[in-house]
Amino acid sequence: MHEIDWTSIFSPTLSLIEIVIRGTIIYLVLFFFLRLLRRDTGSIGIADLLVVVLIADAAQNALGSKYESITEGIVLVGTIFFWNYALDWLAYKFPAFQGLVRPKPxxxxxxxxxxxxxxxxxxxxxxxxxxxxxxxxxxxxxxxxxxxxxxxxxxxxxxxxxxx
Structure with missing residues (x-):
């Protein structure tokens, strides 16, 4: 039938640092737009929603071979998880940063x-x-x-x- 090209599945075609930079920029821009523009009553948090949407898109791209490798999708998903955790950690450790990440009542x-x-x-x-x-x-x-x-x-x- 068909041979599987294992090299193309796991070998990135883009620079991994470029994927991290792209993921970082998109996450932070979307987070701040959503944070500044809206907070819905009774809904999940903005950061939670953002992570779900971005991870779904990143995973879909990796699975649908819009990237050339699974590695690129994994790096992008890891970048998104990193920023989600990093912003929560910064808000926890530095009260001055908390107002930026979580709106006050x-x-x-x-x-x-x-x-x-x-x-x-x-x-x-x-x-x-x-x-x-x-x-x-x-x-x-x-x-x-x-x-x-x-x-x-x-x-x-x-x-x-x-x-x-």
């Missing part, structure tokens, strides 16, 4: 008052917020002491103590 309700500017900033409708409140057993905004959009996109709610 954003106040959405304070003492029963809706912070409309913050809702608008994150493009969250009152109806979306009310849905999140109802999931926590809260029917009215006036029952809320504080409500935040957390850095991971989840909503956290502190109910007023006199709530029944």
């Amino acid at each position: 954003l106040l959405l309700i304070e003492n029963g008052v809706l912070m409309r500017r913050n809702l608008q900033k994150e493009m969250i409708t009152k109806e979306e917020l009310m849905s999140q409140l109802r999931e926590q057993g809260i029917e009215e905004i006036t029952e809320v002491k504080e409500c935040y959009l957390e850095g991971d996109g989840k909503i956290s709610i502190v109910a007023k103590s006199g709530r029944t």
Whole structure:
């Protein structure tokens, strides 16, 4: 039938350092665009989503022979994992860096008052917020002491103590 060319499967046709540089640039550019532009309520973190998308693409390219070797795909996937881990590590070790990697909580309700500017900033409708409140057993905004959009996109709610 057909002979397998093992050399072409594992021998890179591109410089491995070029693959690392390309993977680094793409990861960091996409991460910062996503970090600056959007954080969705109740979704997985931006970095998690980015890793899934990039790894799927990198693996698909390696499997579909858009690269000439599996080695190139493995190096690119390794580069993506490295940057995902490195950014998390930097945020953990250096508090000043944490604000860049993980957004600070954003106040959405304070003492029963809706912070409309913050809702608008994150493009969250009152109806979306009310849905999140109802999931926590809260029917009215006036029952809320504080409500935040957390850095991971989840909503956290502190109910007023006199709530029944």
